[in-house]
Amino acid sequence: MICVRASSAGSIAVDGVEVTALGETELARFRRRTLGFVFQSYHLIPTLTAAENVAVPLELAGTPEALARARDRLAEVGLAGRAEHYPAQLSGGEQQRVAIARAVALAPSLLLADEPTGNLDSATGAQIVDLLLALNRDRRSTLLLVTHDASLAARAGRAVALRDGRVVNGPAVG
Numbered sequence: 052m053i054c055v056r057a058s059s060a061g062s063i064a065v066d067g068v069e070v071t072a073l074g075e076t077e078l079a080r081f082r083r084r085t086l087g088f089v090f091q092s093y094h095l096i097p098t099l100t101a102a103e104n105v106a107v108p109l110e111l112a113g114t115p116e117a118l119a120r121a122r123d124r125l126a127e128v129g130l131a132g133r134a135e136h137y138p139a140q141l142s143g144g145e146q147q148r149v150a151i152a153r154a155v156a157l158a159p160s161l162l163l164a165d166e167p168t169g170n171l172d173s174a175t176g177a178q179i180v181d182l183l184l185a186l187n188r189d190r191r192s193t194l195l196l197v198t199h200d201a202s203l204a205a206r207a208g209r210a211v212a213l214r215d216g217r218v219v220n221g222p223a224v225g
Contacts, residue, residue, distance in 0.1 A: 087154035091166035102134040124152040144175035
């Protein structure tokens with residue numbers, strides 16, 4: 052279980068680890084072990100295939116057979132047949148699914164998604180949200196999703212609205 056506590060003094064604890072107290076090496080190790088990131092603009096490496104993009108964190112972590120495992124992650128997000136394609140050869144939704152496969156490649160306990168549907172049409176965005184929620188449920192991880200989309204926020208088990216950096220509503224939705 053991931054517990055996140057942030058204080059107004061600027062400290063952040065995740066699952067009992069005071070993140071703001073970690074040095075650079077410890078922080079990198081913590082991120083690799085605990086966090087997955089999904090960005091609005093995908094952040095794929097254009098000179099690498101989809102499989103190679105997903106393999107990057109696996110290789111950095113020293114995972115054996117990183118490329119084969121990357122292909123498995125791509126199959127999980129419905130892109131087994133697109134593993135050898137470069138980002139420019141993929142649609143926006145496909146690029147976001149590659150980014151999601153990369154984010155979950157090391158099975159993080161906390162997945163951070165920053166406006167993951169922001170660059171997508173509504174139908175593709177809905178598919179991406181369905182995928183994120185399914186991965187969240189199946190992997191029993193925590194999904195922290197940032198969105199301006201009220202209908203997307205309504206699908207969350209818990210939502211917190213912020214305005215000018217301050218909480219403006221209660222923690223529960225629905």
